[in-house]
Amino acid sequence: MSIFNLIYRILRVLLVGAAICGMAYQGKIKEDFEIYKMHAIPALMYHSISEPSPGWPVDLCVKPAVFEEHLRYLKEQGYNVVTARQAMILLKSRQNVMNTVILTFDDGYEDNYTQAFPLLKKYGFRGNFFVVGKDVGKTFNQNGIIQYMSFDQLKEMHRQGMEIGSHTMSHDPLAVIKPNFLPWEIYQPLNLFYEKMGFWISGIAFPNGSYNAAVVAEIKKYVKFEYGFSGVPGCNTLRIVNERPFEFRRAGVYDRGRGAKDIDRALQKCYIFGYLEDKGISAELLDKTLTFLQELIE
Ligand SMILES: [Zn+2]
Numbered sequence: 001m002s003i004f005n006l007i008y009r010i011l012r013v014l015l016v017g018a019a020i021c022g023m024a025y026q027g028k029i030k031e032d033f034e035i036y037k038m039h040a041i042p043a044l045m046y047h048s049i050s051e052p053s054p055g056w057p058v059d060l061c062v063k064p065a066v067f068e069e070h071l072r073y074l075k076e077q078g079y080n081v082v083t084a085r086q087a088m089i090l091l092k093s094r095q096n097v098m099n100t101v102i103l104t105f106d107d108g109y110e111d112n113y114t115q116a117f118p119l120l121k122k123y124g125f126r127g128n129f130f131v132v133g134k135d136v137g138k139t140f141n142q143n144g145i146i147q148y149m150s151f152d153q154l155k156e157m158h159r160q161g162m163e164i165g166s167h168t169m170s171h172d173p174l175a176v177i178k179p180n181f182l183p184w185e186i187y188q189p190l191n192l193f194y195e196k197m198g199f200w201i202s203g204i205a206f207p208n209g210s211y212n213a214a215v216v217a218e219i220k221k222y223v224k225f226e227y228g229f230s231g232v233p234g235c236n237t238l239r240i241v242n243e244r245p246f247e248f249r250r251a252g253v254y255d256r257g258r259g260a261k262d263i264d265r266a267l268q269k270c271y272i273f274g275y276l277e278d279k280g281i282s283a284e285l286l287d288k289t290l291t292f293l294q295e296l297i298e
Contacts, residue, residue, distance in 0.1 A: 009292060012285075033275055039094075040235035040278075041087045042270030043102035043128075043250035044263070049115040055143030060107075062255045064115045066262075070253065071123045073260035074101065081125035083163040084203055084227050084248065091238045101267065102236070104128040104229060104250060106167055106205055108135060108154075110147040117157055129157065130167035130205035130229070133189040136196075151196040158199060165203035166193070173210030182218045190224055204246075205229040216246045234283045235274025249274060249283065 052061040062070070074081060080100045082090065090097050103120070105112045108131030120127050129149075137150040154164050166189035168174065174185060186204065193201050202224060206215070209231020219225050227245050234240075234249030251273070253266040277283040 012289060033271070036275045036278060037271060038096045038098045039091070040237050040271065040274050041082075041091065041097050041100045041102060042235045042267055042274065043084070043087075043104055043229065043248060044266050044270070045229075045231075045250050045252045046103065046105045046116070047107050048109040048111055049105075049119075050109070050111045053144040059252070059254050062253065064111075064119070066255050066259060067116065068119050069259045070263040071119055071125060073263055074125070075123050081120075081123075081127075083126045083161075084128050084165075084229075085163060086126070087236060088227065088241050088245075091236065091241050094238065102128060102250070104130065104205065106130050106207075107171070108132055108148045108167065110149050110153070113149045113153040113157065117160075117162065120162070121160065126161050126163065128163045128165060128203065128205075128229075129154070130165045130203070132167045132171045132207075133169040133192050135171070155197045158197065163203065164193070164197070165201050165205060166190070167205050168207055171207045173208045174206055174215045175210040175212040179214055182215065186215075186218050187222060190222060200224050202226040203228065206231065211247070219246050232283050233269055233273040233287055234277050235270050237274070237278065239278075249277075 046062055046067070047060040048062070049064050049067045050061050051063055052058050078099050081103055082100055084102055084104075087097075087100065087102050090100065103125065105116060105127055108129065112129055116127065131149060131154065135148045136154070138148050140146045158164050168185040169188045170185060172181070172185065174182065177185070190201060193199075204219060204225060206228065211228070211230060216228070219228055225246070227248055229248045229250050232247065232249050233251040236248050240248060249270065251266050251269050253263050256262050273283050273286060276286060
């Protein structure tokens, strides 16, 4: 990295930091923030609901007992847990959506069926499950056994109110692969899931949050798709639904050993990023800046 590039990046961090601090010190902000939350729905991202196996990235796993702590917290706080499609309907009807949240699960691990699904039902919640086309029902021996949900399990979850969506065909990052593979990654799961489960899916979540304008253009070709999840932190509002339905915002929930505090942190991150984005501060830039700052500190 050149010295100019470094100075530019540091200046950018300072500028964004100053903007946030300046806003935080104005009394009006708090009131405005509460109003924003009436029109904004955060989405949280989980992967595996299991004890982390040796060799597995810790961030992929939330222990079942901790996951239940998260759900209990949402219940106690009076959260309405809805699917992405329900969230779109609520936002379009311009209702007050304060304390509404979407829970999403990526990759299609079998523990989503054995652990997450029963717990969601226990609390009267719903979830969005994004599965990888070629992995459905498969078992892999990779740093321990990885088992993926089967079509029968997915069908049962769908029958009981869960929303099943695509996490592409192969899980390759969409902005990185050759553009001529995009139709296969995006279109193929639509047909495959319909053929195997008898219903059309309407949502997609981008592997590793990787997407660009070509990816969005490809998805728009297929009318069955109604929404797509990026990895950009923030909240989903009527503006996002209308203008960027294939760039829904969401943030990961990680098990940092603090129980309910970990989900609360993730929710606050969504609300703050969403609020700043609503005020014209790019969520992507803010996210990159904070990551850069974190790397500088580490
Ligand atoms: Zn994934």
